[in-house]
Amino acid sequence: MAKVTLTVNGRTMSGECDDRTLLVHFIRDKLGLTGTHVGCDTTQCGACVVHMDGKSVKSCSILAVQAAGSSVTTIEGIASQGELHPVQAAFNQHHGLQCGFCTPGMVMTAVDMINRHGGQLDEVTVRHELEGNICRCTGYHNIVKAVLSANEEMHGASRQAAE
Amino acid sequence: MGMEGIGARVARKEDKRFLTGKGRYTDDMVVPGMKYAYFVRSPHAHAKITGINVSAAKAMPGVIDVLDGKQLQADGIGNLICGWMIHSKDGSPMKMGAWRPLAVDTVRYVGDAVAIVVANSVAEARDAAEVVTVDYEELPAVITSVAALEAGAPQIHPEAPGNLIFDWQIGDGAATDKAIAEAAHVTEIEILNNRLSPNPMEPRAALGVYDEAEDHYTCYTTSQNPHVARLVMSAFYNVAPENKLRVIAPDVGGGFGSKIYIYPEEIVCLWASKKTGVPVKWTSDRTEAFLTDAHGRDHVSKVKMAFDKDHRIIGLKVDTIANLGAYMSLFSSAVPTYLYATLLSGQYAIPAIHANVRTVYTNTVPVDAYRGAGRPEATYLLERTMEVAARELGVSPAELRRKNFIRSFPYQTPVIMNYDAGDYEASLSAAMSAADWDGFAARRAEAEGRGKKRGIGMSCYIEACGIAPSQAVGSLGAGVGLWESAEVRVNAVGTIEVLTGSHSHGQGHETTFAQLVADRLGVPLASVNIVHGDTDKVQMGMGTYGSRSGAVGMSAIVKALDKVEMKAKKIAAHLMEADESDIVIENGALKVAGTDKTLPWFQMALAAYTAHNLPAGMEPGLKETAFYDPSNFTFPAGCYIAEVEIDPDTGKTEIIQFVAADDFGNIINPMIVEGQVHGGLAQGIGQALLEEVRYDETSGQLLTASYMDYAMPRADDLPSFKLSHQNTPCPSNPLGIKGCGEAGAIGSPPALINAITDAIGVEITMPATPLKVWQALQAAQPRMAAE
Amino acid sequence: MYDTNYHRASSVEEAVKLRSSQDEARYLSGGMTLIATMKQRLAAPSDLVDLRHVASMKGISVEGRKVRIGAGTTHAEVASSSALKSVCPAICHLAGMIGDPHVRHMGTIGGSVANNDPAADYPSAVLALNATVVTDRREIVADDYFQGMFDTALEEGELITAITFEAPEKAGYAKFPNPASRYALTGVFVAKGASGVRVAVTGAGSNGVFRATDIEIALSASWSSDFVASVAVDAGQLMEDMHATPEYRANLVKVMAKRAVAMAG
Structure with missing residues (x-):
């Protein structure tokens, strides 16, 4: 048994778990944040994507003890005061989700992708960047649309702020 | 159509919980x-x-x-x-x-x-x-359906000698044989429909x-x-x-059936x-x-399609073996029979059809309905056969299809189904124009200059949705009725709960069903809640599959709304001292037509519950229930066109464009309908290019037991899709809707394989992986060189 | 996953010491292969020694043509390193094709090279670049390092601390991914440098990464993709699985080599 303390969505949180406990199970079972999902066993589907120290990672392939001391952001942590994050809003507006199961991972992936590319995203890049996230419902068409739209929104907004 | 009513592209009400991590799935329950x-x-x-x-x-x-x-x-x-x-x-x-x-x-x-x-x-x-x-x-184990029927094959269940579950037929065998004997041309083809894992x-x-x-x-x-x-x-x-x-x-x-x-x-x-x-x-x-999880498809079929000298189809004979796995899953027997062979007429007037279907046990996971369930098998078989026939007859694939289209409705096929409405020409023309079919030759020549092989292929599908008339399916062997139920509860403050026996697992019912209510009663979408998925809350219902939630589930809501509306009008007429027949419902109010008398919806609702002043003999409250049993199936149809480019060095297929032209009847929310098509297309493209469940044929070990070996379509495997609709309202239900959940998965595989075989000039089976395409090209090369 | 005990090391010395204290201990770098393997219960280390907090194993340094990549450097860091891009863009290109963005944020070059998965990308680069595998106790040249599928010259408890190489004059990498896993069905890294032309193939060999010497000879004679016409690749030594036959892989070796040469320029 290990005591794991980490910052989740800006709050310090702790819990006891086996050393073999995966970060995703720690988040879901110990912290009660069930938005992060498990969809495969082989680090491929991306339903479990969270941000660890600012980078997107697959929480199904990291031990909770590995994440101790780090700062983790989950899907529950990106909207602010009831206001959807622009990526969440774009997924809603463009129907980028159906059953919703892959959605938290998709959204966390899109946020990371948009942050890393500094506004330079096109359809080919978005599709390539989605390699680690599997969706069975949408055929990706509207996910790609939503990511491009959110990218526009976020970088357009930052350009405006700079002006 | 209002901003939120039928036909509006309303963003989904249910999205927020999924987008913020507040969805509640079974594994989240504590x-x-x-x-x-x-x-x-x-x-x-x-x-x-x-x-x-x-x-x-x-x-x-x-x-x-x-x-x-x-x-x-x-x-x-x-x-x-x-x-x-x-x-x-x-x-x-x-x-x-x-x-x-x-x-x-x-x-x-x-x-x-x-x-x-x-x-x-x-x-x-x-x-x-x-x-x-x-x-x-x-x-000893037996894995493939063909091997399971061989003499001496391992016996899986004592109840089923020779592993044969049933040997079933439909249609007129003698008439079909006669047509084949008298035909000017017979196209013969063997069709394999690969085994898939649904993978929600x-x-x-x-x-x-x-x-x-x-x-x-x-x-x-x-x-x-x-x-x-x-x-x-x-x-x-x-x-x-x-x-x-x-x-x-x-x-x-x-879910996708699984x-x-x-x-x-x-x-x-x-x-x-x-x-x-x-x-x-x-x-x-x-x-x-x-x-x-129950797998899908796994058919082996032999097909003979007979044509007269004018290229009209005069007969179709099909012999299918379907693998049902180790046990008979809940609807497994219906899939390769009534959900499959009844669609073998396709969009074509075929006077004689006969299908024989044998289902067998094997030492594999049970096989049952997977998105499309039987209709993808029928469509793949027919549309591959049509393509091969067009090539053999030396006519364009569009011309052969046009010549044989059913053009007047209702149309009784020789295999039970009675098509109620459709316009196949409209979808074909729309798809060909969206795909710039006529410009293909130039694009192919350009690709050839770059060392790439281009191909184009089409598929004209029809399917049966809105399952199903209970009496009809009962007579065909179904153990249940396939009606749907709805309860509409108007609360005392005028807000509304709709309890439905349909179940949403991605289809957006919380939005589309609410749009129907908003449209009918003129109340805001936000005041309507959809309740489903709990047997303690919702009266008996039959659930969601076979694209039935719109055509059957919403029709039940319509019936319940009719009753609510009738009672609401009675109350309003009483309160406004008007004649019931003069009351109209508009923008969230009950009005006396031709006057300025109006009663807000919520006041009527409150009156129903205070019951201080109701018409004589009327029960208090405002809650109505309805059960809707459809009178016929619905028949979505359309035309899909795929254009591909193949890299002969690696065998890799790139989808250059994918066009879908569909007739879904009336549409409640176009955005959601498009989403359903996108998802269906991705699964159909997955079947055609990537996906296949494989077992070791000796040991019976599953070789594709994870995403390391089962190729799921990913974002970079797919293009953006070009969609359009050519709708003929469905005459068989009050909303005129046909259903859209499965079309994409039904229509797309043959379009792709027709395009690939057009590009490489030789036949290929699904999935057309780079390996298989490369092998096909290698095998064809000496012959091409010799020619 | 079976029970295990986690340890976090902050220096190479501490890591080696922790590792040697238990027979069944394993180093844990990014964990993108090891954790997945443990989840499937195909590996059961009694102890894990986490290397992610060993500062000396991180970072990329480029001095002239001399390149040093700390073993703990992630694929994402390699892919986006401008210093590396200026001397050897091919390795950045390769790193950017490993797994997916999330895997690249965790997975490391040291972990990949230590594991020597027959379908991993990095082994081909290390071999073709004639790189040196630097460990806590010695330096191993690439030709001696790779000894077959999942097999390397590493001794019990030996820890890779860095990969070093001389940046080549030209290099390129092309990969044909497995349609399901996206690992290399065949990947070819070509390099032309001080040690001549070297061509390494991953994903295809039935004994792991290998040098395609016939292609090397042809490219040494003339650095051009025309070599394809004259070189035959022997399918006899190549892997067979449900995704590819040896013959198909032999073809892919040539096609990917040709594309890698084209990329190298």
């Missing part, structure tokens, strides 16, 4: 005292169980109990069943072998459940499962909670049809009487909860899903 299950499964495809020793496992840390099939049998839990009776052509009933929720003496596929371990954590349960010793006496992203899960004080069970489960689950678990599996069993299907992460069926795990979790005295939760992992 109840006090809950423990975790892990199943001991057969590592063999076929074996006798000679002994099970659980003592070491019971002594492992954290273990509550380990239970096996003998205990389950002793407690009277029944066999799993197939709910659709099919009779062979000799009149004998289908031969259903026993399917125990936990195997007792024989295991019949790799993954067959043998025992359940309940422990404090999943990890501890799995640790203990590894030390359960099961003694097996291995038996949420794996199956079940949480069984037994309440000893009430002798009552609650089952949270990943179901597309919780009421059917309750009915079957109660009536056939003896888990508990219906009034003692509540089934809740909360948010469900996709979550229609009642599987062993939910039954065993409920039973184990009573046995152990603790709530028991099981969540499948992905490998378990590949091993145990």
Whole structure:
């Protein structure tokens, strides 16, 4: 048994778990944040994507003890005061989700992708960047649309702020 | 159409919870005292169980109990069943072998459940499962349907000699044979329809909670049809009487057919909860899903299509062998029969059709409905045959199809179905124009200059949705009726709850069903809530599959709304001292036509509940229920065109464009309909290019048991799609809608394979992987060089 | 996953010491292969020694043509390193094709090279670049390092601390991914440098990464993709699985080599 303390969505949180406990199970079972999902066993589907120290990672392939001391952001942590994050809003507006199961991972992936590319995203890049996230419902068409739209929104907004 | 009513592109009401991580799926459920299950499964495809020793496992840390099939049998839990009776052509009933929720003496596929371990954590349960010793006496296994029918093949169920479940036929054999004999041309082709794993992203899960004080069970489960689950678990599996069993299907992460069926795990979790005295939760992992979720397709067919000298089809003869796996799953018998062979007329006027279907047992996971269920098999068979015929006859694929299109409705096919409406020419023309079919030759020449092989292919599909008229399906062997129910509750403040027997697991019912109510009553969308997925809340319903929620589920809501509206008008007429026939409902108010008298909707609702001043004899309250039984199937149809470019060096296919032109009848929310098509296309493209379940044909081990080996379509495998609609309203239901959930998966595979074979000049089977395309090109090369 | 004990090391010395204290201990770098393998219960280390917090194993340094990549450097860091891009863009290109963005944020070059998965990308680069595998106790040249599938020259408890190489004059990498897993069905790294032309193939060999010497000879004679016409690749030594036959892989070796040469320029 290990005591794991980490910052989740800006709050310090702790819990006891086996050393073999995966970060995703720690988040879901110990912290009660069930938005992060498990969809495969082989680090491929991306339903479990969270941000660890600012980078997107697959929480199904990291031990909770590995994440101790780090700062983790989950899907529950990106909207602010009831206001959807622009990526969440774009997924809603463009129907980028159906059953919703892959959605938290998709959204966390899109946020990371948009942050890393500094506004330079096109359809080919978005599709390539989605390699680690599997969706069975949408055929990706509207996910790609939503990511491009959110990218526009976020970088357009930052350009405006700079002006 | 209002801003939020029928036809509006309304953003989904349910999205916020999914986007913020607040969706509630079965595995998210936590109840006090809950423990975790892990199943001991057969590592063999076929074996006798000679002994099970659980003592070491019971002594492992954290273990509550380990239970096996003998205990389950002793407690009277029944066999799993197939709910659709099919009779062979000799009149004998289908031969259903026993399917125990936990195997007792024989295991019949790799993954067959043998025992359940309940422990404090999943990890501890799995640790203990590894030390359960099961003694097996291995038996020879048979994996493919063709091999299963061979003399001397391993016998899988004593009830089904020669592994044959039924040998069924439809249509007029003599007339078809005569047409073939008299034909100017006969196209013969063998069609393989590959085996697929549905792969909803949420794996199956079940949480069984037994309440000893009430002798009552609650089952949270990943179901597309919780009421059917309750009915079957109660009536056939003896888990508990219906009034003692509540089934809740909360948010469900996709189904595609695979979550229609009642599987062993939910039954065993409920039973184990009573046995152990603790709530028991099981969540499948992905490998378990590949091993145990019902697969789809797996047909081998021989086809003869006969043409007269004018290229009109005069007969179609089909001989199909369908692999149903080790046990007969809930609707498995209906898929390769009434959901398949009844669509073999396609969009064409074919005077004589005959199909023979043999279904067989093999040592593989059960096969049942997967998105499209039978119709993709029929469409692939027909549209591949049409393409090959066009090439043999030297006519364009469009011309051959146009020549044979059904052009007047209603049209009675020789295989039961009566098409009520359609305009196949409209979709074909729209698709060809969207794809710039006429410009293809130039594009092909350009690609050739770059060393690439371009091809173009089309597919004209028709399918049957809105299942189904209860009496009709009953006469064909269905064990249930396929109506739907709705209850519309107007609250005292005028807000509305609609309780539906349909179940949404991605289809957006919380939005589209509310749009219908908003459209009818002129109330804001936000004031309408859709309730579904809980047998304690919702009256009996039949669930969601076969694109039935719109055509059948919403029609039930229409009927209930009719009753609500009638009563509301009576109340309004009474309060405004007007004639009931003069009352109109507009913008959330009841008005007396031609006057300025108006009564807000909420005041009428309040009046219904205060009951201070109601028409004489009227009951208080405003809540109406309706059951809707469709009068016919609905017939969505369309034309899909794929254009591909193949890299001859690697065999890789790139989709240059994919055009879908569909007729879904009237549309409630175009954005959601498009989303359904996108998803269906991705699954159809997956079947055509990437996906295939493969077993080792000797050992019966599943070779594609994870995403390492089963190729799921990813974003960079797919293009953006070009969609359009050419709608002819459906005359068979009040909303004129046909259904859109499966079309994409039905129409797309043949379009792609037609395009690929057009590009490479040789035949190929699905999935057309780079390896297979490259091999086909290599095999063709010497011949091409010789020509 | 079976039970295990986690340890976090903050220096190479501490890591080696922790690792040697238990027979069944394993180093844990990014964990993108090891954790996945443990989840499937195909590996059961008694102890894990986490290397992610060993500062000396991180970072990329480029001095002239001399390149040093700390073993703990992630694929994402390699893919986006401008210093590396200026001397050897091919290795950045390769790193950017490993797994997916999330895997690249965790997975490391040291972990990949230590594991030597027959379908991993990095082994081909290390071999073709004639790189040196630097460990806590010695330096191993690439030709001696790779000894077959999942097999390397590493001794019990030996820890890779860095990969070093001389940046080549030209290099390129082309990969044909497995349609399901996206690992290399065949990947070819070509390099032309001080040690001549070297061509390494991953994903295809039935004994892991290997040098395609016939292609090397042809490219040494003339650095051009025309070599394809004259070189035959022997399918006899190539892997067979459900995704590819040896013959198909032999073809892919040529096609990917040709594309890698084209990319190298």
